[in-house]
Amino acid sequence: MSQRVIKEILSQEEIAPKHFKMVIDAPEIVEGAKPGQFLHLKWVDNIGGDPLLRRPISINDMDKDSGELSIIYRVLGRGTELLSRLSKGDKVDIMGPIGKGFSIPKEARKVVVVGGGMGIAPLYPIVKELLNKDREITLFLGGADEGQLLNLKDYEEMDLELKTSTVDGSHGYKGFVTDLLEEALDGADYIYTCGPEGMMEVVQEKAKKLGVKGEASLEERMGCGTGACLSCVCKIKVGTKDDWEYKKTCTQGPIFPVEEVIFNG
Template identity: 45%
Template sequence: MSVSQMQGMVIENVQKNSGWYEMEISIPSFAPCARPGQFVHIKTGAGSDPLLRRPFSICDFDKDAGRLFLMYKLVGSGTKWLSSVASGSYIDIVGPLGKGFTCPDPGARVILVGGGIGIAPLLYLARRLTERNCRLRIFYGVEEYHQLSALNKFERLGVNIDVATHDGSAGFKGLVTDLFEQKIVSEKADVIYTCGPEIMMAKVAAVAAQYQIPGELSLEEYMACGVGACLGCARKLKAEDDNFVKICKDGPVFSFSQMKFDLN
């Protein structure tokens, strides 16, 4: 894996109906071997406030065109700055960083479960999985239908998505985890990948455990260095663990079996 620091030129940076932003970056020197689930660390702002880089999942990557695609929502000062970057401007990117999703066997039956902006890393994953002729089933939960603006990118891959909205404005009315739980019975999946709110991923992992299906999830945490040096993004995967994993280097992707959620 060849991580480096690069300047990427912003091709497009637009707010969608979802309220979230989509950014396309021209970055020819980005490591072609970048894996789904890895992230990039972006300097947001030229000065010292905000000071630290911000991590973003690789939402999609076209290695032939050298195009990186990100999806983000406004959270704080870093993403606010990022949202103001005009097309044609350069941004400072370190990556790809972290451990991505493991690759299942070609032809494997795979379920993806995404919640909200957590859908981001699952697009690049879905692309790679279709290249491996995996049979994909995707469940995607949002609050209301405006947040489905990423849907067409999945449809372009030729994969089907079952949608759940909290308000019933599209697809299944209710939680995506309920939809997933109903459908998993008939799916016979080999592996499950999920990204979204922790409470959602905890439920997905619990259902997967019932059916003895392995899987992986992606965590997030405040980060400083992003390369495993500062030990800031530490967390215990199980309360009884002695050691802290580092989300940036040991993750952000972990297997269901490594985790025990404590959702208090």
């Protein structure tokens, strides 16, 4: 159940240029959080009151025992720049956990996970959960450079097959992560993906070609985070023909069946 709390920051560090990891003491949020859900948060007034709206940021990790959670975000504008100024002991105003989380169907035994850039961050909790349930995982991470391969060191220590790609060739295959995908999907039971729309659209095409179903985590601009403002709607297929409807990413998502999403619609 989503709630609003003001909580203390335990640590914040810049893990790559303009990429920050913040750890927050928030047991009330962690208790009910699921992989794939996100937070709607803002700074507390000691650093200024503008801009007005909160920022939606996915949960990157959570510890049920300690009550700690972490987020990873990239500085893109005024709001995230203000967040990046915070340090240990400062407080953030949080609404969460929000949205529909990932599911793990019984038939998902051999799983492919594909993340690109900031889209890697929401996938870390579901990868951990899949490993806890003894699922076989092939994980694909893609980014412009090695710094964008979030949680890379954590993944390298996990019992899974890891494949990486970077546009500049600084880690793994030089090129796009989707170039590596088709062979792994042949024989897979399920796929999870999050990243740029262009990447997820290619993932969708390759999965559909091989009859693999799965889930996509969408990222949209959000105003209220409660489903009232309709600023985050996305197009989702309905029925068996070409019908579709708008759904709210904040409350009806951000997780949707990958085969039902209409990208660049």
